[in-house]
Amino acid sequence: METKVFKPSEVQAAAQLIDEGQLVAFPTETVYGLGADATNVKAVKQVYVAKGRPSDNPLIVHVADQATVERFAQPLSTAAKQLIKAFWPGPLTMIFQLKPGALAPEVTGGLTTAAFRNPDNAATLALIRAAQTPIVGPSANTSGKPSPTTAQHVLHDLDGKIAGILDDGATKVGVESTVLDLSTNQPAILRPGAITASAIEAVIGQPVMTEQHHVGATEVPKAPGMKYKHYAPAAQVYIVDQKTDWPAALKWAANQSVPIGVMATNDVLTANALPANCEQFSLGTGIQSATRELFAGLRHFDTETEIKDILCQAFDNKGLGAAYMNRLNKSAGQTHFSV
Structure with a gap:
């Protein structure tokens, strides 16, 4: 149609x-x-x-x-x-x-x-x-x-x-x-x-439980996003946990024989020299812009079929960061970058 x-x-x-x-x-x-x-x-x-x-x-x-x-x-x-x-x-x-x-x-x-x-x-x-x-x-x-x-x-x-x-x-x-x-x-x-x-x-005026984001394989979820894989591009996403981890992550990227996607805030992108095989996508200036741009960045790299791996910046898991990290963890399959 x-x-x-x-x-x-x-x-x-x-x-x-x-x-x-x-x-x-x-x-x-x-x-x-x-x-x-x-x-x-x-x-x-x-x-x-x-x-x-x-x-x-x-x-x-x-x-x-x-x-x-x-x-x-x-x-x-x-x-x-x-x-x-x-x-x-x-x-x-x-x-x-x-x-x-x-x-x-x-x-x-x-x-x-x-x-x-x-x-x-x-x-x-x-x-x-x-x-x-x-x-x-x-x-x-x-x-x-x-x-x-x-x-x-x-x-x-x-x-x-x-x-x-x-x-x-x-x-x-x-x-x-x-x-x-x-x-x-x-x-x-x-x-x-x-x-x-x-x-x-x-x-x-009463407490709210916050650790209820997953259900078992045989359970029916009450809400979307609790059971099945979500938010995942074709490429593998790696979560880079700390700003100090970026030099090691980019060193790893430079040694790869294929292009690597990099999703990070402007301060991270300007503080680190990106290898020639890296393509960047800016997450803006902080958690608000990063949350707004997260899915757009994942979709951007989904159209770049030669990119098989994406390095993406983590944020503190609090406030709006809890929503951002919930989606990022699901898109990465809980996979964090490590040396």
Whole structure:
């Protein structure tokens, strides 16, 4: 099929495709999502087909308001309402217990819970309102590959497989939303993102569990990114842990007979002489820009087929760095550079 690219001013045309049961990728402040009517089982099944996504990997439901969540979920707790007021629209996804039969198993992975998010993007909120339905929205990429942060990334993976893309330029955050499980007694972050545990605790006045990012091989994950390989380019990624490790890493790179990709901040790139066989991709000036550029850099080197290895800078695993390192560790398969 032809994949049409829509401007934000063409939201009505994109919404018409959603209403027809077709797939339309949409922008958020985090990454681009692959949209389908969350109440249309046939359309939802096509999301899994287009992405090559495992069927037990649940989908996040994108909504335009709190009232839509209340149509499907059990009564919201005080904490949930506080978090909605504080962070929606924004990069916080929350998991709630559902009313019986409220959403199809294809959306929930067969669970009695579902994840909901109100994205901070005017074009996508207009799309949801125009379609008059909540929209599922996993990242709009081939399953396992780096998430898309531009419409061009979506086209690279899904051109001809989906009906349309709503193009609103590059995303602002660059990694997926924080996923917070509110279906259990103690809130737990299942996927770190731009909304940190400390920010959530400050709103709800209770501790949040933060070490819940993985599930076993036979378990059904409550949120995306907990079970399967994610964010991985074709090349092997090596995490360079400290700025002092870069001379050794670049010495190793210089001794390789093939080109090596290097992803680091400007200070690292200017402080170290890159060997002639290294191609650099700047992660900017710090953790915010690095988080925004991480997937773009991985995708950049995915198009450079001669590059089989990528050296990528680590950051402290705290605050936004927890989200960055979560994605980098998954893309590298936990592989760190060592002499």
